[in-house]
Amino acid sequence: MPPLARRNLFHDKIRLMVTLNGIVFAVVLIVVQLGLFFGFTTSTKGVLDHSQADLWITARNTPYVDVAVSFNERKYYQVLATPGVAAAQKYIVRWSQWKGQDGHTESVEVVGVDPDKAMGLPWNIVEGDVSQLKQPHAVMVDEIYKQKLGVHKVGEWFEVRDYRVKVVGFTRGIRAFTTAPYVFTTFKNAQDLCMFDVDKTNFVLVKAAPGADLKKLQAELQRRLPDNDIYTTREFAQKTSNYWMFTTGAGISVLMGAALGLVVGLVVVTQTIYATTLDHIREFGTLKAMGAPNSFVYRVIITQAAIAAVMGYSLALVVTFFVTHGGSSAGAPIMVTWRLLVAMFFVTVGMCITAGLVSIKKVMGLDPAMVFRG
Amino acid sequence: MEHEIAISVSGVTKTYSEGSSATTALNGVDLAVRRGELTMMMGPSGSGKTTLLSIMGCILRPTSGTVQVSGRDVTTLNERQMPAIRLRHMGFIFQGFNLFPTLTAGENVELSLQLKGTSGADGNKEARRLMELVGLGEKYDQYPRNLSGGQQQRVAVARAVAGSPEVILADEPTAALDSHSGRSVLELLQSLAHGQQRAVVVVTHDNRILDFADRMVRMEDGMITQS
Ligand SMILES: Nc1ncnc2c1ncn2[C@@H]1O[C@H](COP(=O)(O)OP(=O)(O)OP(=O)(O)O)[C@@H](O)[C@H]1O
Numbered sequence: 001m002p003p004l005a006r007r008n009l010f011h012d013k014i015r016l017m018v019t020l021n022g023i024v025f026a027v028v029l030i031v032v033q034l035g036l037f038f039g040f041t042t043s044t045k046g047v048l049d050h051s052q053a054d055l056w057i058t059a060r061n062t063p064y065v066d067v068a069v070s071f072n073e074r075k076y077y078q079v080l081a082t083p084g085v086a087a088a089q090k091y092i093v094r095w096s097q098w099k100g101q102d103g104h105t106e107s108v109e110v111v112g113v114d115p116d117k118a119m120g121l122p123w124n125i126v127e128g129d130v131s132q133l134k135q136p137h138a139v140m141v142d143e144i145y146k147q148k149l150g151v152h153k154v155g156e157w158f159e160v161r162d163y164r165v166k167v168v169g170f171t172r173g174i175r176a177f178t179t180a181p182y183v184f185t186t187f188k189n190a191q192d193l194c195m196f197d198v199d200k201t202n203f204v205l206v207k208a209a210p211g212a213d214l215k216k217l218q219a220e221l222q223r224r225l226p227d228n229d230i231y232t233t234r235e236f237a238q239k240t241s242n243y244w245m246f247t248t249g250a251g252i253s254v255l256m257g258a259a260l261g262l263v264v265g266l267v268v269v270t271q272t273i274y275a276t277t278l279d280h281i282r283e284f285g286t287l288k289a290m291g292a293p294n295s296f297v298y299r300v301i302i303t304q305a306a307i308a309a310v311m312g313y314s315l316a317l318v319v320t321f322f323v324t325h326g327g328s329s330a331g332a333p334i335m336v337t338w339r340l341l342v343a344m345f346f347v348t349v350g351m352c353i354t355a356g357l358v359s360i361k362k363v364m365g366l367d368p369a370m371v372f373r374g
Numbered sequence: 375m376e377h378e379i380a381i382s383v384s385g386v387t388k389t390y391s392e393g394s395s396a397t398t399a400l401n402g403v404d405l406a407v408r409r410g411e412l413t414m415m416m417g418p419s420g421s422g423k424t425t426l427l428s429i430m431g432c433i434l435r436p437t438s439g440t441v442q443v444s445g446r447d448v449t450t451l452n453e454r455q456m457p458a459i460r461l462r463h464m465g466f467i468f469q470g471f472n473l474f475p476t477l478t479a480g481e482n483v484e485l486s487l488q489l490k491g492t493s494g495a496d497g498n499k500e501a502r503r504l505m506e507l508v509g510l511g512e513k514y515d516q517y518p519r520n521l522s523g524g525q526q527q528r529v530a531v532a533r534a535v536a537g538s539p540e541v542i543l544a545d546e547p548t549a550a551l552d553s554h555s556g557r558s559v560l561e562l563l564q565s566l567a568h569g570q571q572r573a574v575v576v577v578t579h580d581n582r583i584l585d586f587a588d589r590m591v592r593m594e595d596g597m598i599t600q601s
């Protein structure tokens with residue numbers, strides 16, 4: 001088949017450049033914005049996604065994980081005594097104040113865990129190990145925040161709310177959504193660092209017995225603890241990320257960036273493909289006069305759009321790689337997944353074909369009798 | 375040999391209306407063109423030659439009257455069916471050649487063949503044969519911009535004749551050519567009429583080529599004055 005679509009597309013190199021630029025700009029903008037969206041979403045609920053718990057018990061009406069009110073640890077024993085519960089443990093997540101060696105302070109989010117148990121532990125540990133948290137005053141922080149917290153190496157001492165703490169290890173890539181880095185320590189330490197009464201916790205994490213019906217267990221716990229809320233991990237993670245992404249506007253703003261990319265891409269590609277069609281309008285008239293069916297003419301335009309889409313997308317992948325790499329090392333949690341990239345391919349093709357529709361409409365209205373006019 | 379009628383129009387009128395003004399371009403035309411003949415249409419500017427050619431070619435619909443192609447009434451066909459009639463029965467040649475500039479000469483012919491259902495190796499082979507037929511076998515891979523006007527028009531003839539339509543319709547095919555090239559294009563068209571029994575209709579102002587006509591149709595004010 002004579003490659004009419006390809007030849008027409010490549011005929012005007014400058015216009016092709018503009019088309020590809022438009023596509024690349026749109027794709028990179030959309031991928032980066034959506035990558036930020038997923039990155040932010042993931043960071044809002046990191047401690048939930050990695051908790052290994054099946055159920056989270058919170059004080060009544062806790063809107064999200066970072067602002068839970070504390071409740072009496074007696075409930076913990078009630079939970080343990082509930083049939084279908086394989087394990088339970090007390091757990092704290094609470095904001096506090098970190099003081100660097102030079103005296104400057106930073107907000108931090110203290111996470112109190114039981115190093116002897118399986119749930120809620122820090123993950124991706126690259127220096128030290130969980131058992132070292134059992135040393136007096138031990139904490140672990142993420143290496144991303146070394147500079148922010150003024151930490152250089154294991155063994156250094158700091159203060160959290162007038163209590164002395166000692167860094168015993170580092171995690172890698174545990175990003176907080178807020179500006180307050182996570183500080184992992186034992187449950188007992190956390191009670192001190194966050195000024196909890198000794199008989200208070202702010203969560204109880206539950207592991208269901210193998211084969212137990214989670215929904216039934218959730219209902220049973222709710223019946224036994226009428227003053228608490230019982231969430232599955234997934235529900236509570238969802239609630240938390242919804243809060244941060246949609247109540248605060250953080251999510252909307254990145255989604256709007258992505259939408260903007262789509263609009264700009266559509267406009268640029270529509271214009272350039274339309275201009276290419278106009279350049280070759282006489283040929284389309286000739287095709288129609290010769291008796292080419294409309295489907296043939298559409299195919300030429302759609303093929304042009306599709307070739308542009310594939311080329312633009314491929315270029316955009318390269319650019320995206322560098323942008324996300326640069327962005328991530330500059331502290332932006334851009335999370336580009338395979339799924340996002342695959343979906344983006346279809347968005348790109350869809351965008352270009354939509355752009356081609358305007359041209360198709362133009363050619364559809366073409367009177368083949370034009371060929372005999374000067 | 376009896377010359378079979380390829381296209382016949384009877385009682386055809388055509389009125390172009392633009393807003394409130396209307397132009398009557400054809401005013402009761404009867405004409406039959408036969409296979410094996412080169413019919414030449416002449417007449418002053420605005421007399422309706424192009425309009426008549428377009429109606430015969432099923433590119434334009436008459437305001438009234440009937441058009442038959444190979445004995446079939448096409449006046450009642452819908453917008454989908456008309457292109458199919460053109461594709462099957464007609465080859466067109468234009469004053470400005472209208473080749474596809476981004477395709478080579480040979481690919482232009484291949485494209486026409488493809489539209490008519492012959493593609494791949496068969497299409498390539500047939501396109502080469504047609505390029506030989508118009509004397510441009512050597513120019514198969516040349517782009518139109520690198521060919522002379524006469525050569526481009528001969529490629530257009532090859533493209534028009536691809537798929538063996540029984541009718542070739544040409545509007546001022548020599549207007550943009552020097553006299554020598556013009557005559558060589560007409561020689562080709564004549565051989566298509568005489569050698570391959572096609573109906574060839576040529577609209578022209580060009581006195582230099584009148585001697586190729588088997589039959590002369592003269593038009594004036596939307597009517598045929600001599601045929
Ligand atoms: N699309 C159109 N809309 C309105 N009027 C038209 C249109 N096409 C042709 N006409 C008019 O119809 C009449 C016949 O035009 P046509 O083009 O058929 O003449 P022609 O004999 O081919 O002329 P020429 O030798 O200049 O090509 C003219 O008056 C012309 O102005």
Ligand SMILES: [Mg+2]
Pocket residue numbers: 423424425545
């Ligand atoms: Mg004319």
